[in-house]
Amino acid sequence: xxxxxxxxAYSKETRLIYGRSHSEKWDYSHHVIPPISSSATYRLxxxxxxxxxxxxxxxxxxxxxxxxxxYIYDRLGEPNKDILEENLAFAEGGxxxxxxxxxxxxxxxxxGVLLKTGDEIIAHRTLYGCTYSLLTTWYPRYGIDVQFIxxxxxxxxxxxxxxxxxxxxxxxxxxxxxxxxxxxxxxxxVRDLNRVREEHEHIRVVVDNTFATPFCQRPMELxxxxxxxxxxxxxxxxxxxxxxxxxxxxNYYDMLLLYRKDYGGVLATxxxxxxxxxxLPTLSLRVKREIESAMKVAxxxxxxPMVKExxxxxxxxxxxxxxxxxxxxxFDGNFAPGTLMYFTLKSASPQQxxxxxERFINYTADNAYTITLAVSLGHxxxxxxxxxxxxxxxxxxxxxxKRGLDPGGVxxxxxxxxxxxxxxxxxxxFDHLAKG
Ligand SMILES: *Cc1c(COP(=O)(O)O)cnc(C)c1O
Numbered sequence: 001x002x003x004x005x006x007x008x009a010y011s012k013e014t015r016l017i018y019g020r021s022h023s024e025k026w027d028y029s030h031h032v033i034p035p036i037s038s039s040a041t042y043r044l045x046x047x048x049x050x051x052x053x054x055x056x057x058x059x060x061x062x063x064x065x066x067x068x069x070x071y072i073y074d075r076l077g078e079p080n081k082d083i084l085e086e087n088l089a090f091a092e093g094g095x096x097x098x099x100x101x102x103x104x105x106x107x108x109x110x111x112g113v114l115l116k117t118g119d120e121i122i123a124h125r126t127l128y129g130c131t132y133s134l135l136t137t138w139y140p141r142y143g144i145d146v147q148f149i150x151x152x153x154x155x156x157x158x159x160x161x162x163x164x165x166x167x168x169x170x171x172x173x174x175x176x177x178x179x180x181x182x183x184x185x186x187x188x189x190v191r192d193l194n195r196v197r198e199e200h201e202h203i204r205v206v207v208d209n210t211f212a213t214p215f216c217q218r219p220m221e222l223x224x225x226x227x228x229x230x231x232x233x234x235x236x237x238x239x240x241x242x243x244x245x246x247x248x249x250x251n252y253y254d255m256l257l258l259y260r261k262d263y264g265g266v267l268a269t270x271x272x273x274x275x276x277x278x279x280l281p282t283l284s285l286r287v288k289r290e291i292e293s294a295m296k297v298a299x300x301x302x303x304x305p306m307v308k309e310x311x312x313x314x315x316x317x318x319x320x321x322x323x324x325x326x327x328x329x330x331f332d333g334n335f336a337p338g339t340l341m342y343f344t345l346k347s348a349s350p351q352q353x354x355x356x357x358e359r360f361i362n363y364t365a366d367n368a369y370t371i372t373l374a375v376s377l378g379h380x381x382x383x384x385x386x387x388x389x390x391x392x393x394x395x396x397x398x399x400x401x402k403r404g405l406d407p408g409g410v411x412x413x414x415x416x417x418x419x420x421x422x423x424x425x426x427x428x429x430f431d432h433l434a435k436g
Pocket of ligand 1: 102103104105128130131171175208210211229230231232233242243244376
């Protein structure tokens with residue numbers, strides 16, 4: 001059977017449905033769907049083969065590219081995860097991918113591999129709440145310094161970098177405000193600085209690409225060194241399983257495998273399989289539909305008299321619309337502004353803003369058929385939440401305001417419902433608020 005996976009004649013969208021028709025990870029050539037593999041441990045046949053498996057593990061750079069693996073134990077590697085990883089690396093345009101049990105396990109792994117005591121991280125000032133908590137609760141204990149700056153301002157970055165800086169980390173779009181960070185501008189600056197640094201002192205750019213998904217944005221094409229995803233979100237897509245991934249260059253692959261083996265946060269086979277079989281193959285289809293709906297929902301919100309501001313990169317009024325058009329592109333090069341938006345209601349004070357946001361959300365929680373009050377995002381169902389008191393509650397209230405979060409801000413993650421139905425439910429919530 002010919003292997004079309006590496007054949008550029010076919011679109012990325014198609015190749016994510018098929019994956020590779022053959023994988024040396026496992027002979028399943030007579031299955032149309034990769035079978036689910038479930039075995040904590042593997043038959044080794046002989047002591048010599050077992051020994052070879054241990055020698056090979058995390059020494060991939062000395063091995064031929066398409067070597068058949070010797071499976072030993074699930075925590076070291078197993079067919080479903082390995083096939084999923086091939087497809088994830090392909091989706092992002094990276095050399096390799098290593099999956100983890102959750103997005104947070106993936107973030108801690110890449111920091112664990114890149115940083116040691118005495119090093120510094122520079123992160124954007126607004127981050128997913130748990131990432132913020134990881135950096136502020138735990139890293140100071142290990143003597144790793146974190147500087148939060150506004151990465152929006154390239155000049156601020158240039159002056160914040162010190163000889164100890166090893167990692168620049170950010171999300172774009174930023175969760176939840178939807179601010180964009182200019183990936184190419186940051187990687188260009190870092191490339192210049194790295195020219196005069198020793199290899200072991202190089203600064204690495206790590207992008208959390210969860211909000212955009214690889215369908216809408218591929219940071220490695222813009223010079224990023226590593227890409228991280230929560231597979232729980234848009235890539236998994238169905239809201240059934242947790243997972244995370246780091247997409248990396250070949251020369252960090254073995255360290256990531258070693259880290260995963262020793263810290264133990266492996267993706268369960270039973271979670272890898274649905275992401276491989278349902279999530280990735282439908283990514284393009286789902287996200288295209290969600291973008292189409294998001295454009296309509298954002299336009300509806302924008303014209304609503306009770307709405308103060310809608311942040312959606314697809315709107316002409318979005319302050320960084322031009323940057324969005326530059327860096328958010330789908331596999332075919334079309335503008336792909338994503339499936340999330342953030343909006344605020346008109347109010348007289350921060351307290352009133354918070355009250356209105358909460359009432360809006362509570363009304364939809366009770367009454368809307370197509371909008372569910374829940375954290376997470378990128379699922380089939382439209383989800384609404386209040387970042388100030390939920391996903392970003394780890395950031396103290398005064399800090400939230402400094403970091404661009406409105407106390408009443410509402411985050412919407414658009415699903416695959418008919419867009420008119422989402423708008424109907426939003427409309428009903430506004431009508432309810434208008435009644436006072
Ligand atoms: C959810 C999320 C994470 C964490 O992923 P988990 O799978 O929940 O551990 C990290 N970054 C962003 C932007 C997220 O939305």
